[in-house]
Amino acid sequence: MRTLVCIKAVPSSTEVKMDPVTNTIIRDGKQSVVNPFDQAALEEAICIKEQLGGSIIVLSMGIPATEGLLRDCLSRGADRGILLSDRAFAGADTLATSYALSCALEQLRTANEFPSLIICGKMAVDGDTAQIGPELATTLGIPSIVNVEKVLAVSEEEITVRRITDLGREIVSCKLPALITVTKDIRIPRMPSIAGVRFGETGPVEVFGAQGVGADATRCGLNGSPTQVVRSFTPERTHEAITIEGTSSEQAAQLIDVLGGFGL
């Protein structure tokens, strides 16, 4: 079975730097990691490959340095990487991003390499939109199941999953090809082996620009993004800590004073 996993590079820390002019996240690649939800998605794909055989493609859109992250995915069990990297993609919102990703998938369809199953992380830890998966499925014209916490059964033709909803859990079956988005806890990502690291260094990662995947430039990057970010800012933290020291009876007395000061 052929599976494709969408990968996003996200900042490795929570201290994200914003571009004050474009109001978009500065992505310099220096401290980027694979979105943890996408790591779990890759692990699910690897488990399916171990069960059914086949291959895994990892697909990303990002700056050239994102190739390193795709190679890391290869070291963990993916077989091939595709990176969409072009200035034309810069500043894309989720609509323009899912369009660009769909172009790469249409190329695979043309080459008769369209995956039976596409797995995306439920969301990215930097944007938190959870839009890419459903948008990509809609663009490709395939069904999608979001918020999957467990794959219960999968074959070449069909997948059955358990998903989380606002009301509880649902068990859903779906014919393939289809797209699922998964929670971070669906699998614990494995570490690469030394053999995997060797493959990651030399394994196939293809890099395409907008033209290379036949994308319409007006639908890519900032041009293709209807989202307008008016302002972005880091919220200020204004909490105070009071340290209470001394014996337990002294601490208790101080605590009573502190709580009393709040009128409690």
Place this chain on the structure above:
Amino acid sequence: MVEIKKMALDYLDFLRDESRSIGEAESISFPVTEEDVCDILSKLSLNKTPVTIQGGRTGLAAGAVPHGGHVLNLTKMNRITGLYTNSDDSGHLRYILQVQPGVVLSQMRKDLEDKNISTTGWSQEAIETLESLYAGPEHFFPTDPTEISATVGGMVACNASGARTYYYGPIRPHVFGIRMVLANGDIISLKRGEVFAQGQSLTLTTLKNRTISVSLPSYQMPHVKNASGYFAAPDIDAIDLIIGSDGTLGVITQIDLELLPLPQVIWGVSCFFTEETQALDFTVLVRNEITHAAALEFFDDHALDILRSQKEKGGLFASLPAIDPLAHCCVYVDLHCNSEEEAYSDLYHIGELLSSCGASEHNTWAARTALDKEAQRFFRHAVPESVNMLIDERRQTNPSITKLGSDMSVPNDKLYAVIELYRSTLKEAGLESAAWGHIGNNHLHVNVLPNNMDDYALGKKLFASWAATVTSMGGAVSAEHGVGKLKRDFLITMYGEDHIREMIRTKLAFDPQGLLARGNLFSEAWLDEEVAK
């Protein structure tokens, strides 16, 4: 002036440490400054009150458990007080951080990493030196005991080690200065390279200009990782006698620590084996061929089984990476390299070494990213934790049960022999065990996991017999935990009574009344006999 408080219910925790031994004391104090320590000790020495010195109480040999008298707890002396530079033997600039003994290792590491060291009370020169440290390449403190809530003072007192001792040595070579308050309140200040013994004789001068003449013990220390008794050899640097002295010579009030440039690339690789002999062969190969290996750690079959079982139960360890069911044991290699090229070269060479000893580079975890390194760290620390959880489960039906852990090291050429000793004698005794630890230094913590008090007694007997055999192999009875109160008998096995009495006489040069850290290293009965002479 810091108050000397009567022992009360609020302070019961200060009667015990991680060894689970419980002591007794009449009073306790929490000094904040060196002056406080001098005042307290001067006062207590007048009444000949014994004093037990405490840091984070993370020790496993009961060194901080009081045997009567006063508890001097140093956890409030927790400030980083300065920074200076000097040159190493090659002329390279070296940063030396000055800390109080109650500084907690994890906090010091965090402050260094976050570049967030408080400079309150520092000299302008020290502040400028800190600015130059922050502006340059990142630095770190290399000693890495498993218990990161240890205090620096406690680490110096027992010459602490950790996984990376394989490459960086114990804390000893990274200590460049010590200030120590003596039992009578006088102070000794030492810098590395300034005061040396003449043969076995050492002469020190206190800040009050008193001369202390010390005769060093005449035993020959083993050439292995060692935290057993005083560091003693002809012509030693005086500071080395203080490091590892288990609180018996004085109260350390300031420590100058060397910081090292952080390696450019730090990777970890866990290698899994189907047979223990493969792991031993691999260890020898890595020792000979991988020059950037900073740590070589081992986890045996039962340790992995216990971990698997705790993971199955869910809870804390559910998020551990899955361990191959065929994996019998594991060797972890920490790589500290100057470039990614160097790290890749070492990593691939490790793969080749695995093949040459019948293992496979497919059965490895290579951690290069921060998340993977965290997962590896979680795995390594989960091993002892999961064994502790197992023992806690057993204590629910038999509260007297406790884990018995060994801390012995042997020379490189005795690695196979000592493993065979452990395996054959454990099997013969019918005892359950789990072993892990610093195989690069031939230093495993073999833990007997008693099911009842008979097992416990049998385990203690076994450890005593191992102490004798390890000594005959040229090894040490305590490689990193220190002797404290629990391993005194092993120290007699290692050095014999005459040498232990030499150690006592060395102590009495600093502490003539025998008041400090009573019960550590040697018996109080022998100590009192030597005081009376």
